[in-house]
Amino acid sequence: MVTAPAVEVLDDEIGVANAEAFRRLDVADPWVVDVATARDVIPGYDENLVLTSGAPMPWTEYVGGQREALIGGALFEGLAASRDEAVAKFASGAIRIGACHDYSAVGSLAGIYTASMPVFVVENRAHGNIGFCNFYEGKEPRRLNYGCYDEGVHERLLHVNTVLAPVVGEAIRRTGGVPLKSLIARALRMGDEVHSRNAAASMLFNREILPAVLDMVHDEVPGVRETMVHLAENDYFFLRLSMAAAKVTADAMAVPRSTLVSAMAFSCRGFAIKLAGLGDRWFEGPPPVHEGKLFAGHTEDEITWMGGESPITETVGLGGFAQACALTLQEYQGGSAEVMIERNRQMYDITHGESSTYRIPLFDFRGTPTAIDARKVLETGTTPVMDVGLAGRDGGQIGAGIIRAPRECFEAAMAAFEASA
Template sequence: MVTTAPTGAVTPAFTSVAEANAESFARLDDADPWVVDVQPAREVLPGYRDNLVLTSGAPMSWHDYTGGQREALIGGALFEGLADNREEAIARFATGEIEVGACHDYSAVGSLAGIYTASMPVFVVENRTHGNRGFCNFYEGKEPRRLNYGCYDEGVRDRLLHVNRVLAPVVGEAIRRRGGIALKPLIARALRMGDEVHSRNAAASILFNREILPAVLDMVDERVDGVRETMLHLAENDYFFLRLSMAAAKASADAMVVPGSTLVSAMAFSCRGFAIKLAGTGDTWFEGPPPIHEGKLFAGHTENEITWMGGESPITETIGLGGFAQACALSLQEYQGGSPEVMIERNREMYAITYGESTTYRIPLFGFRGTPTAIDARKVLETGVLPVMDVGLAGRDGGQIGAGVIRAPRECFLDALAEHARIFGRR
């Protein structure tokens, strides 16, 4: 169990867990996420500092980070100019001159290692129902060697600079000219077109491009720099929308917080293991071992290369997308293995551990039944069914080496409910 700085005292607001869960689910289901801007992290993340590098998972000290996640943190420091070389970066992390932070503590989420530095552009997503915001950084591109997969070299640096200087400014300007873009109806339509908006985002990326097209055409007429290049980048990168679905999920899930609730409000992992938060127990993370996995590796790679270096894209499953909408995206079998029958059964299984069904996100194959939404920790233990998530698989030498499915470890839920009982009693 890891406790971060609390956002406020946790006090019972409801006379029963049932009432707390009903309110928590309603707040999630009513969320209305809009992407409203793209800005550097230092400009929009609450409390951000120029010497801060964010990464995925429950918060840890610098000395606890290992492998690819440690290398990604070092790469982030070098990219931001916080150190001149690897050795200097390590020394400055060790003394605290360069700070390490957890993305979730700043209302943000990160894919794989999830590195944020002060100059990196982030999507700003506003939950217009509840007034809170969620953030996610920009997609680096489809090159397997990426900072979020533990790699940093001249090629990675050049691509990150290109995002900062060309791609993000154009996308941000287009979003602002459109007055923001509602993400919830866009995601709902993408599910009907074969996405689950975690490991498959092809339809959602196209729909987003269509939303910004009127602004883009005006920008072309005005000869705004980088527009053609940016749109070509978006057109060839099906995963571009993942960062928007993650930010939308974060803005939605953060609104779930209701003292006493047993619903899961966050799931993430680091190089050390997996962790969850409950909507009813404040800022406490409940940790377990690395997730259980199965997957499909790219040619030339083997099972013993798989390593864990963080990941917060399971925020999509937290709100009923990703693996909880897997039956929408049967084409994923080609990418991450499995079969249609297994994917359908796996998706149906999730209804046994969730509080309810989304009133917006629906699965055509199930007669447009709402996706199973809001994991109830009690039901996980009662049924023995563990939450499933669609993920990319990282290699020990950096880079993406495959894709697959993971399941959260049972230990997280045991610890979470033990702490819930300590605070609220057994009700």
């Protein structure tokens, strides 16, 4: 039997740990410093490795669009000459599958990385850790990260590798790196939440690299005009930077005895979270609860889950936790301004504190609710809300909306936490 003084000591320990984990999150200083190929910058990246979203699973458990995306990644990388060969090599282990988070990386939807793919390199200058996110494929609904692989997808991925990513990487290096925290804070004041709306952040990033781009034009660097047109036409481009910024921020939260959430992700199997005080352990539950708005010609029964790690943005107080900054999202993902505002207010009930940098004008510049506390989720019954794109069972994006993390993840996490006491 646990006595009252022992409970008080335990609560004090958790309080101290959570305060330190929150402090580390709040003072994080993410800078994008480079774009480089995965094999060159991600530690331990082998040529036969394909990364994907969510908690680690054996090949046999990947189904639907996430399985197809893994196969597409293997074909793109030349690890197999046919679909059947790729399946056989995944089954035998000749092609390895890794979880993005295990490599300090995050991936949108299926989150596919292969050795030759370019990644953003983001450095947390407050703590010295590095994180990665792969490059945006473009706004075409059929994309590898949405479970599609065909000739068009292949050509677009090649174009990213050979034209777009090298130009962006060169511009970032010439700039000396771009500070992302202050840029994101300004984007929130301009109508973004940097998960499902990145229009302002994308423009601000383009402005940051513009002097270097002009120098590159003068130096006749190939592909500059084409790359800048691509950036200007793709409002979602910045999402990969906000994800990498959130990843290096959340990774710095690791503090023993903390009940704060340090990662959220899902796979085709279900949703999962990590706690800052329990290391790399994932705690899984069923797929998230969703509501949203579908593109014309699609129906609810088409919605499927194929992975996703963009909820790392909500983990650090962005995305759905800054939804009141981006009320125009109602046109894209449905709902109403009143509902979005109320959802955002609910998140204060389940977080440790408020961001000192990311602020919501509509709430009189109150800091965004930041650092989900698993204990508060269970105490209140309120689960985290996230802004997401919705994938279809036949591949591609078919809509957008919000999801809520399942309660079961938090129950499992706190059971493990209490057992470790």
